[in-house]
Amino acid sequence: MKPIAELRYRVHPGGCLQGKLRVPGDKSISHRAVMLGSLATGVTRVSGFLEGEDSLATLHAFRRMGVSIQGPEAGRLEIAGVGMHGLEAPADGCLDLGNSGTSMRLLCGLLAGQRFDTRLSGDSSLCKRPMGRVTLPLSQMGAFIETTPEGTAPLCIRGGRPLHGIRYELPVASAQVKSSLLLAGLYAQGETCVVEPVPTRDHTERMLEGFGYPLRRAGAKISVVGGGELTGRSIDVPADISSSAFFLVGASIARGSDLYLEHVGINPTRDGVITILRLMGADITVLNPRSVGGEPVADLRVRAAPLHGVVIPADLVPLAIDEFPAIFVAAACAKGETQLTGAEELRVKESDRIQVMADGLRVLGIDARPAPDGMIIRGGRLSGGRVSSQGDHRVAMAFAIAGLAAAEEIEIEECDNVNTSFPGFATLAQGLGLAIREWRSE
Numbered sequence: 216m217k218p219i220a221e222l223r224y225r226v227h228p229g230g231c232l233q234g235k236l237r238v239p240g241d242k243s244i245s246h247r248a249v250m251l252g253s254l255a256t257g258v259t260r261v262s263g264f265l266e267g268e269d270s271l272a273t274l275h276a277f278r279r280m281g282v283s284i285q286g287p288e289a290g291r292l293e294i295a296g297v298g299m300h301g302l303e304a305p306a307d308g309c310l311d312l313g314n315s316g317t318s319m320r321l322l323c324g325l326l327a328g329q330r331f332d333t334r335l336s337g338d339s340s341l342c343k344r345p346m347g348r349v350t351l352p353l354s355q356m357g358a359f360i361e362t363t364p365e366g367t368a369p370l371c372i373r374g375g376r377p378l379h380g381i382r383y384e385l386p387v388a389s390a391q392v393k394s395s396l397l398l399a400g401l402y403a404q405g406e407t408c409v410v411e412p413v414p415t416r417d418h419t420e421r422m423l424e425g426f427g428y429p430l431r432r433a434g435a436k437i438s439v440v441g442g443g444e445l446t447g448r449s450i451d452v453p454a455d456i457s458s459s460a461f462f463l464v465g466a467s468i469a470r471g472s473d474l475y476l477e478h479v480g481i482n483p484t485r486d487g488v489i490t491i492l493r494l495m496g497a498d499i500t501v502l503n504p505r506s507v508g509g510e511p512v513a514d515l516r517v518r519a520a521p522l523h524g525v526v527i528p529a530d531l532v533p534l535a536i537d538e539f540p541a542i543f544v545a546a547a548c549a550k551g552e553t554q555l556t557g558a559e560e561l562r563v564k565e566s567d568r569i570q571v572m573a574d575g576l577r578v579l580g581i582d583a584r585p586a587p588d589g590m591i592i593r594g595g596r597l598s599g600g601r602v603s604s605q606g607d608h609r610v611a612m613a614f615a616i617a618g619l620a621a622a623e624e625i626e627i628e629e630c631d632n633v634n635t636s637f638p639g640f641a642t643l644a645q646g647l648g649l650a651i652r653e654w655r656s657e
């Protein structure tokens with residue numbers, strides 16, 4: 216069979232971004248809406264659902280476990296919850312989760328509490344990512360999960376094992392690990408208590424509360440007691456701040472830009488990108504702050520502004536963990552040096568984002584010095600050239616918006632995975648002023 220040709224972007228240099236936009240729904244919230252909606256009693260109606268490959272992988276997984284889900288249609292889903300014990304084994308026992316780390320890690324906890332066995336697999340990037348961070352604490356709770364000798368997927372989860380609550384201090388700041396343990400905790404006897412070293416995104420906690428599940432939060436500790444119930448509800452998913460980040464950076468670096476981003480989720484555990492860009496001199500205004508179904512939402516106005524390098528405060532790293540590819544582009548266009556440390560997690564994302572971004576920025580003529588846990592970037596004039604995204608959606612979009620400040624054309628390889636988090640990115644960006652073209656290589 217002829218291999219499917221790979222998608223590339225070609226970005227003509229210059230231009231600016233103007234207009235109004237609403238980026239697709241938040242990926243983290245979309246995953247959780249399907250998971251908790253499926254386990255609830257009664258119907259859950261979701262609007263603003265992200266129709267990207269990652270959240271669709273979660274949706275298909277629950278359909279394969281017997282949950283009836285209508286949609287998505289224009290971001291709307293209707294989930295007929297089966298209750299805490301209503302999931303069924305998938306026909307062949309296997310769930311393919313594609314590129315989605317969130318699906319795999321959260322499902323690992325949730326499936327450890329079911330009566331049936333499951334095998335979780337994914338694409339080559341997902342099968343390289345560390346899973347021991349969830350399987351080890353889950354095994355302390357009584358779960359039985361097999362990984363490869365390297366601690367990676369495929370994962371075989373043995374069902375029907377009684378789980379018991381534990382107190383677990385997270386060795387890495389990870390919302391995925393925290394969420395996985397809390398989901399297993401719903402099925403465990405007694406209390407499961409997770410202690411975070413620093414705050415990470417708290418969508419699981421907020422959504423559990425929204426579904427009526429009692430949860431205790433005291434400082435860095437989050438606890439649930441197993442055996443409760445979830446009650447179906449309506450969920451309005453805000454626009455994803457992680458997808459908005461490309462436009463916040465793009466409009467900041469391209470003279471003449473003025474953008475209005477609507478209905479963006481600005482949960483304080485996710486808004487580090489706004490704080491960091493403002494520290495760099497960005498002109499971002501938060502308008503109409505409101506609460507939508509337990510999540511803070513606002514409109515954002517961003518206008519071009521001269522940026523300068525900063526030392527990124529360590530406490531902001533987990534609050535902006537997915538936005539560093541875009542922030543690195545801002546740093547490349549800023550006056551002076553930007554330093555990032557304490558971000559070793561970037562090396563185990565969909566790609567090694569420190570190395571892949573440093574390699575690409577160097578191709579574009581920028582002095583980017585990678586370190587084990589971060590990078591030093593000296594701002595300069597972006598030239599042009601061909602860069603590889605290594606199949607990482609956020610790297611591909613970061614280099615695309617870099618075209619606004621480049622002197623020559625930028626070609627970006629392996630862009631198919633942009634569909635995991637931001638379907639329609641190129642068309643939307645083009646409508647706002649980015650000179651981007653998609654093409655399939657031979």
Ligand code: S3P
Nearest residue numbers: 243317388389390391392536537
């Ligand atoms: C996510 C948590 C983060 C983030 C990922 C989504 C989530 O991962 O990078 O894109 O939805 O819980 P970690 O918790 O591993 O940092």
